[in-house]
Amino acid sequence: MANETFDFKAWILKHSNDEYRMTLENDQLIMLRTDYGEASIQFTEIEENTIVEFKITFDKDHSVKFYLHFELNDENHAKQLYDEMVETLIGLKDQKTLKVLLSCSAGLTTSMFAENLNSVAEMLGLDYHFDAVSYLSLYEEVQNYDIVFIAPQIGYMYNRLKESLPDKLVLQIPTSLFASYDALGAIQFIQQEFKNIEKQQEEKAAECCVCCTQYEKRILSIAIMINGEQTRISYRLYDKCEIIDSHVIMKPSMNIYDLYDIIDTVLLKHSYIDVIGIATPGIVEDDKVFKEPNDGKIIDMKNDFEEKYNIQIFVYNNADAAAVGFVLEHPEYQNVIYHSQPFGFGVGGQGIVANGKVIRGKNGVAGEVKYFLRRMQLSDDVHKLAWTQQGTLELITKSLLPSLTVIGPEAVALYAPMTPDMNEVKNKLKSFISEEFLPEFYYIKEPISYMLSGITELCVDYLEKE
Numbered sequence: 001m002a003n004e005t006f007d008f009k010a011w012i013l014k015h016s017n018d019e020y021r022m023t024l025e026n027d028q029l030i031m032l033r034t035d036y037g038e039a040s041i042q043f044t045e046i047e048e049n050t051i052v053e054f055k056i057t058f059d060k061d062h063s064v065k066f067y068l069h070f071e072l073n074d075e076n077h078a079k080q081l082y083d084e085m086v087e088t089l090i091g092l093k094d095q096k097t098l099k100v101l102l103s104c105s106a107g108l109t110t111s112m113f114a115e116n117l118n119s120v121a122e123m124l125g126l127d128y129h130f131d132a133v134s135y136l137s138l139y140e141e142v143q144n145y146d147i148v149f150i151a152p153q154i155g156y157m158y159n160r161l162k163e164s165l166p167d168k169l170v171l172q173i174p175t176s177l178f179a180s181y182d183a184l185g186a187i188q189f190i191q192q193e194f195k196n197i198e199k200q201q202e203e204k205a206a207e208c209c210v211c212c213t214q215y216e217k218r219i220l221s222i223a224i225m226i227n228g229e230q231t232r233i234s235y236r237l238y239d240k241c242e243i244i245d246s247h248v249i250m251k252p253s254m255n256i257y258d259l260y261d262i263i264d265t266v267l268l269k270h271s272y273i274d275v276i277g278i279a280t281p282g283i284v285e286d287d288k289v290f291k292e293p294n295d296g297k298i299i300d301m302k303n304d305f306e307e308k309y310n311i312q313i314f315v316y317n318n319a320d321a322a323a324v325g326f327v328l329e330h331p332e333y334q335n336v337i338y339h340s341q342p343f344g345f346g347v348g349g350q351g352i353v354a355n356g357k358v359i360r361g362k363n364g365v366a367g368e369v370k371y372f373l374r375r376m377q378l379s380d381d382v383h384k385l386a387w388t389q390q391g392t393l394e395l396i397t398k399s400l401l402p403s404l405t406v407i408g409p410e411a412v413a414l415y416a417p418m419t420p421d422m423n424e425v426k427n428k429l430k431s432f433i434s435e436e437f438l439p440e441f442y443y444i445k446e447p448i449s450y451m452l453s454g455i456t457e458l459c460v461d462y463l464e465k466e
């Protein structure tokens with residue numbers, strides 16, 4: 001149903017309930033507020049069309065939990081997205097407690113401190129909860145917490161934990177506060193650190209584009225990353241190498257219509273796109289296969305999208321794209337392996353560049369380490385190994401060994417939050433391969449920029465061949 005026959009704004013205003021407070025801020029903005037977060041619904045008119053933007057901000061840590069935009073041209077789709085947004089907003093009430101995990105060598109002293117902290121938080125009326133655990137169990141427990149608060153006696157782990165837990169706030173308890181069991185001072189310290197983080201986020205500069213190839217086309221590059229908590233779809237619109245539009249879509253889950261919404265919105269704002277490149281998880285065969293995360297449905301993305309938009313579409317595995325993006329930043333290497341081992345994942349994946357060309361393999365199977373890793377001689381189940389530093393190091397080593405000996409890369413780009421120290425990886429591999437044959441290792445803290453630049457470069461390469 002076209003947007004001119006459907007008043008979405010009026011529909012929203014009639015659907016308030018007791019779970020949130022709704023206000024019409026102005027003709028273009030509706031706010032939904034709760035005691036734990038707020039959602040904004042922004043309407044932007046472009047010619048005779050409307051773009052709707054949903055955004056949810058969590059009061060607990062001021063993080064964005066939901067963001068998307070879409071062209072208002074289908075009534076049922078708009079209502080579905082609104083319901084999903086409201087469900088996410090209401091669901092924040094179950095996460096509103098700020099959960100802090102204290103850790104020391106044995107967990108005994110921090111257990112007593114945690115009791116004091118819980119008592120003070122209750123007296124102050126703060127929705128904080130503190131638990132304590134030995135550092136040996138920290139990684140297994142940390143997923144359920146917002147902050148890691150480590151005791152001074154394991155302060156040597158601070159830098160390692162910050163690197164391996166990029167989505168958590170990692171703090172070291174000041175010695176003076178811990179020695180005196182100053183619970184009030186510790187809570188004030190946490191609150192101040194949150195303010196510092198907010199300020200740093202506001203001052204953070206925009207990501208740099210590592211893509212350096214000159215081209216004349218307008219290319220929309222999309223990269224999809226899925227984890228257990230959230231789907232992130234990042235996109236950039238390049239016009240002759242310049243980024244003219246970019247956003248990150250954040251939702252609890254995704255489907256193919258999220259990609260349609262991105263393309264529809266970009267076309268409405270910028271009138272035309274010459275080429276679209278999509279970097280997605282999973283096996284991609286002949287630039288076309290995409291598996292729906294929810295129902296496993298296989299989609300011929302290239303054919304379906306080209307038929308819908310009459311725009312050239314190229315689909316690649318996101319690890320392949322990241323490998324190409326890394327080579328763009330490091331043109332001194334012609335043979336590279338990009339290995340991804342996300343936090344808590346037993347099996348990672350690889351992108352391979354050999355002689356300057358990405359290796360996709362028959363039906364896109366190149367780099368799918370899942371087909372051999374579980375059959376290798378490992379000290380434990382892959383999913384158990386993923387929750388310890390030594391276990392993750394073992395998984396990475398066993399995943400890389402076949403590729404290192406077959407490809408002989410000059411460099412390995414490694415995305416593995418649990419093992420940020422590349423010397424540890426090299427030392428482990430030395431027990432299998434002589435040091436003279438080992439490549440250079442690079443730690444990748446945030447892969448999305450490499451994926452976007454890589455998928456753009458792959459599109460350019462294909463167009464040049466044509």
